[in-house]
Amino acid sequence: MMNSSSETHYSQILIALMQGVLYQENDVALWQPLLLLQARVRDYCQHIGLELILDEAEGYAYLRQRATSEGEVALPRLVPRRQLSYPVSLILVLLRKKLAEFDSNGGDTRLIVSREQITEQLRLFLPDTANEARLLDRMETHLNKVVELGFLYRLRGQDQQFEVRRILKAFVDAQWLSDFEQRLNDYAGHGMSLSEEAQ
Known part of the structure; x- marks a missing residue:
């Protein structure tokens, strides 16, 4: 059972990750809670076809589209592909x-x-x-x-x-x-x- 502070951090972490990259240096208030809640974040993201990429050493985290396993129904893309010039x-x-x-x-x-x-x-x-x-x-x-x-x-x-x-x-x-x-x-x-x- 999470306390209200953890629940708030959990929601803020998910929102921040949905908006883009979360950097340790820029998001100090969310970085430590992310490390503590990463199993829960990973579980939630897996259900919507995303995976959490977290590099503690380099200090960043982001979401990417999870690869679909054979026989698994592909979910709509939440993370758009960008065509680069x-x-x-x-x-x-x-x-x-x-x-x-x-x-x-x-x-x-x-x-x-x-x-x-x-x-x-x-x-x-x-x-x-x-x-x-x-x-x-x-x-x-x-x-x-x-x-x-x-x-x-x-x-x-x-x-x-x-x-x-x-x-x-x-x-x-x-x-x-x-x-x-x-x-x-x-x-x-x-x-x-x-x-x-x-x-």
Whole structure:
């Protein structure tokens, strides 16, 4: 039997998770209750076709659609699939690679990157354009989308600096990284073909 405080936390946790990612650093008041109530949260989510992904070490939790077992009736999707544009997908791959390199060097836990660093990396895989201003405008749109998806966090008072959110590791997993070189080759080829079409 849960007391009224636990019941309130349980409801708040479910609502927060339904709205998006719950971060330990941003949701301090809900993080400890989530750890204590995670079995109950998992049980509830399982009944509605979701699973709780909780990474205590990295400090985040989110819900994803549960895979349907053979013979099981598929429930309607509660977590929408997002079709990402080529540049946004490319930014995610490049940031994930940067995060892997950063982690292998040890030290600080927060990876901070500048807009300029991301733009320079991305430029290698996008078609050449004579219109630099247009490229930068598009870059802002792509970065805003990555921020909206929760993979980058714009630092307060430093519009051109971003923290790479560690949840990116869960979305761009080790399998993706093992195919990384092939993906980048594909992306580079895609960028070249767009460049040739534009001429």
